[in-house]
Structure formats: C-alpha cells, structure tokens
Amino acid sequence: MSNTIPGTIKMTGPVKLPGGGALDLSGKPLVMAIVNCTEDSFYPGSHNAGPEAAVERALVAAEAGADIIDFGGESTRPGAAYVSEEEEQRRLIPVIRAFRRQKQTPISVDTRKEPVARAALEAGANLINDISALEDDPALGPRCAEWGAPVVLMHKKGIPTDMQDQPYYEDVVGEVRSYLAAAVARALAVGIPPEHIILDPGIGFGKRREDNLALLTRLDEIRALGYPVLIGLSRKTIIGDLTGREVSQRLAGTLAANALCLMKGARIIRVHDVPEAVDLVKVLSAIGPYPAG
Template structure:
C-alpha cells in the first residue's frame, strides 16, 4: 500500500506502508545522546545521512520537550534551528518538518524553505502558529500532551486514554480547520510518553486504529522512548528491536508516518511488511 501527503507546493508519496520521518535534534539535551547535534555542520551531516538512508521527511527540533525538560527561549531556538534549515535546503529538497510550538520560529523556518509544522501543543501554546500554518498552506502535526514538559509526568490520569486522546485531537483538528488549515493538511500524534503512564502508552499503541478512524493520518513517535525500555528492560541504546516491533504494530493499526532515529532499519521493516502482508494493512 502506498501513501501520499500534500505539502504547500507539492505532493510526496511512498510505496511503503508508511512515511519515514528522520529525527535531527539541534539540542544539547535530547533524551538520546547519540541523536544530539552540537553545530549546524553536525546537524546537516546528520540530516544528509538520514536522507541517504531513505528518510521521506526530516524533522528538526531546537527545544527538547522530553519529560522534565526546561523551556527554551525563542532567540535560542531560532539560533539552533534556522541555520540548520538553511544549510539543509541549500543542498537538498527533502521535506523539512519543524518541531516547534513558537510561531516566530515556524515563520522564520518557512522563509528558509521548511514544509511542515510539528507542534507538541497542538496549536494551543502559541495561537498565532495556526495563522502562520494556514497562511503558508503547510501540513500541521497536532500532538496530545498533558501539561507542560517539566511536569507532565507528575501524575497523569485517564479514564479511557484512547477515547480521551482521540477526542482532544479531534477538537484541536476542528480548531485548526476553523483557522483556515485544510483538512488534508492535518496529521494527528497521540503523544507517546507525553503525560502518559506506561499502561496509557501501550493502550495508545494498541489503539492506533481508533485514532486512524478519524480519517486523519496518524504519526507515531516511539523511537527508543522509555515506554520501549519498560517493555524490554533495555537502555536507550539497545531499544532498536523494540522500537521496530512497536512501529510495526502501529502501521498494522493504520499509522501513516513513523518518526524515528533509525531510518534504514525502519525502511527495511516496512519493505518486509509490504511484501509479506500486502493485503493486511488498512
């Protein structure tokens, strides 16, 4: 099964069951040290390696939003992200996603050729971000989280996490549409690990089909996260097999985009899945 995604000025497609989004962290404190880049040159090198490995999209983040992380100023985030976007775009036409909740950062990144807004606050932290995305006609990724990163793991609680996350994301999608963002530019992310207990994370992985039933593409960001460590007992450097398995389950449930550190291995998994279960993926 192939997938397609409309950007502002073009459409991208993959013959695999899901798009592969490669992660570039322009941060000194992301949860996996191997994913951090300390300079524009290092970040660009990392991005080009992911493209060479087959990434359909590159996702650049200048603010770590892992549980317990601190807020990064607009000026600092701009200094981390914009030179990197400029350098990648100078050489490659790969679609670039910007992991930000700040309208000024997104606006500046668009000026340098970025293509997608990936907002962990689902357009809630900075309402102007919706206007920026609508004006540019770009896709937006709306993520569910409970509270702010510094405290979201303090005491998360749900009665029915899948139903509650689905309802929240549908409400935020309706908000996006009300601001002028086209329905075919909206992508949903359940926010694995963002204000979730381990049981909640597992329920959301199992419940991807319920999220996909909204009609919006679903992005799953599971790569090497703590929830994989809880299930396998392994440290972050040894969570590749667990990540691949959780992503496989997600794609079988209907996920359209996988946000990962390990692009080549993820593409291999998807290629095998395509050949062995060609009629088993909705």
Template sequence: MKRTAQLRLRGAIHHLGVRTWFMGVVNVTPDSFFDGGKFLEPGQAVERGLELAEQGADILDIGGESSRPGSEPVPAEEELRRVLPVLRGLRRQTGVFISIDTTKRAVAEAALDAGADIINDISALRFDPSLLALAASRSAAVVLMHMLGTPKTMQSAPAYGDVVAEVREFLEEREAAVMAAGVERERIIVDPGIGFGKRLSDNLSLINNLSVFRDLGRPLLVGPSRKSFLGALLDLPAEDRLEGTLAASVLSVVRGAHILRVHDVLAVSRAVRTAEAVLAEGREAGPPDESEVRHAG
C-alpha cells in the same frame, strides 16, 4: 487494512497509506533524551540529516528544543540560533520534506521562510495561539499531537479513564479548531503523542488501538522511537532500545500508522518494508505440503 489519507505538501496531494513514510529526527539540542549533544554543530546536524535522507527519510524533523520529560523551555532566540543554519543547509542540499519541531510562532515563521514544509507542534497549536493564524496564512502542513500538560510536567502522575477515547476526542477537537482558523483539512496530520504524558499501559494501549484513529481520516504519525516506555518495558537505556523500537514501529504500521518519526531510519524502514511485503500478500499460508517439506530439508 490501513486507510489511505491525503496530505497536501508543496501544492501537491500525496496519498499516504500506499507505503509508510519515515520522519527522521534531527535534534539540534544539548539535552534530548537519546541524541542530545551529538549534532549541536550545524555542520554535524546537516550531515546527519543528509544521512537520514539517504537512508530513506521522507521528512526531516528539525528541533532546537528538547521535549523530554522534565525539560525546560528554550527562548525563541536560542531555538532559532540552533535550527536555522541546519534548516537552510539541508534545504540547499536535499529535496526531502522538512518539518520544524516547535511550539513558537517566531520559530515556525522563520523556519517556513527558510523552506520548511511542516510545522510539527507537540502542543497541537495550543501553547502559542498565534500559530493558528500563521498556519492558516501559509501553505505548510501541521502536526497536531496530544500531550498532557507541558514537557516539564507531563509525566507527573498522568491518568486517564479511557486513554484511547480521550486522545481521539482531543485530536478531533484540535482538528476542528485548526480548521475553523482557516487551515485546510488536507494539511493536517494527527499524532497520539506516544510518551507525552502517558503511562506504560497508556502507550501500549494507544499503539494497539491505532485503528481507532483511522476514522479521523487524517494521516496518522506515530513516534515510538527509543522512548522511555520501551525502557520501562525492557529495563534498558535509550541506546539499547532499537529492537523495542522496531517492534513498536512495525505494530504501529500494522495498526494504521502512515508516518513513523524515528531516529533509526535505515533499521526501521527495513523492518517495516519486510512487514509490508508480508501483509501485501493478502492471504494466510496453510501448512506446507510434503514436497515443500522435503525440498526445504
């Protein structure tokens, strides 16, 4: 069974685990690994966000800096130039929750002022420690993600003794640090960081053992969407990894994920809803009786 977890957003408590939430990706970048350059114009990005919301996204995750392996950091000014018009446009036109994908306080603060609800920080609020004070002073939720090194270095021979145990320990430590800074526990989401400083075997092991993170008692976000581990597994480019994404997404939900960060909200939500309907029956089917077999024929 998936353990439920409480999340405070906009002053209300949401009980995650009754159904899976979907975080739709809106990349306003020229170099993201899958959709880089597709939505650089604010109007295009807003249209894409509205499309994802219509497809069933509960959260829209807006990012102005690529975190693909080997990517270089972007100045805060450029990141703001990319994301703020999109965030403001979406905030005017949709009521879904909005997260800002950033590691910088200046970007996060401007995004919160423009109506963002969540800070999604791939560094778990480590790259810019002043984000701790900002998160504590505002009502936004925060996503704490595990990553080795930086996006530029994370895939340079990552190694673990026990990846599941080490990622869990990291998330526990970051949760404690963020709470010590004054962030309420009900505003914390954890993410094991699929594809961020992980080998193929590490990613597969994390997905297969997501249940280990249930005891943290926090909403669990997983982002397998079109990632390079699927490319390594299936020998396919990003544009051909939808089927792998569907399988990884469904298995993530079965193993305990509360939120899926994906590019293909419609396809993933249909696959997950089907799996949830099967799991909700709560029983195993026995062999069909003869009348069922005859009727089926």
C-alpha cells in the same frame, strides 16, 4: 461513537508542500527522521554538537531513505526546560538553510512557536510538527494556513517540565481521541484544510506505561477520526519498560512496536534509526497491504 468528525478525509494522493514538492500519505508509510539541533535529547545518540553535525546527520538520514527530516531546536523530553524563540531560531534556521541547499527532502520543524515556524518556513521548511496541537501559540495555526503547510497535531498532558508528574486518565484512548478531535476543529477553524492535518497520540507525553500500551493497542480508535496518524515512540521509556533495556539498546523493541503500529494503519513513524526503519517499511510493504487511511 462516530467514526469520523466534520472535515475528515481519506488520503488519495500527494499533498503539495509550500516551497515545492509533495507529501504522499496514500501509499507506503513514511519514515520521519529525528534530527535534534540540541544537546539535551533523552537519547544521547541523537545529540548534535553544532549546526554542522545536525546538517550532516540530516544528509545521512536523507541518503538512507528518510521521507521527511524533522528538525527540532527545543527538547521536549520529560523535565525539559522552555527555550526562547530567539534561541530556538538560532539553533534551527542555519541548519534548515544549509540542508535545503543540498537536499529537497521535505523538512518538518518540531516547534510550538509561530515566530520560529515562520522563520523556518521562510528558510525552506515544509510542514510543522506542533506538540501543543496549536494551543500554545494561537498565531501558529493561521500561519500554517497562510503558508499551506501541513501540521502535525499531537496530544500531551501538561508541559514537558511536569508532564510525567503522576499523569492520570479515566479512559486514555477516549480522552486522547476527544482532544485530537478538538484540535482538528481548531485547525479547520483557522483555515487549515483537512488534507493538511496529521494526528499524533503523543506516546510518552504525560502518559503512564498502561496509557501508552492502551493507545498502541487501540490505535484504530485514533485512526477512526479519519486523519493520517504519526507515531513517535523511538527508544522511549515505554520500550525500556517492556524490554528492560537502556535507551542505547532499544532499537529492536522500537522496530517491533513500529511494525505493530504500521500494521494497525499508522502512516508515519518518527525515528532515530533511519536505515532500520526504512528496511522495516520495505519488508512490510512486500507483505502488505496496509489498512487504508
């Protein structure tokens, strides 16, 4: 098995972002704060009743040390229903504009729709976090390339409505790795440069307990593709399965799992609990070094 694919890179410095600023994936790992502009996330503690509450949560996260704010206007929890692009924009755009007027922290938008991404970038967003890895909307990749916006390419099996209905893999790590390699090729083909690509194995997206554990244990095989890896496991079912805790009590388990992923070379952790995640990165940075990549 080849360790890299055409176009792969090693991060050597900050990547310029559309609208100004930069994202540096070559130094310490980054903390991405989850800010839901919805009221149907799987974690009630992240619900925001209205745009003012979402803006305030984002400002608090930025003050706590978040490196990226990830706004989402469509829940992608198991069983979640599709949201129209009009409704998604209604939830997101005022929040992005209001936050951007007060902070210059890089903004990621969790969307799989080109019209939403375009409106978000125009409002001040800097990167796109696409759970469909540019599959759901063929226009999204070219739009990211046009704007010079980095993109997170995530693996999922099925769609949020049915993705946890008996998912099955022969070799989950090999299948996820192959899918992400194809996603990278898709991104490169529409003009997204290698340094703008981030990979996410999609913990909990169409995966059983054993699948999630295999991906976390063998994260080096995803890293071997040669691109920065983002891990999003904050308070998810896999943490509950391992600890027996309800979602409101999964912080310690989340921190333990994120620590493992950082030590295995993940470059971004996507979290609900920013102060604790920032402290985690500080402690590991002092102990370091991290694996290169």
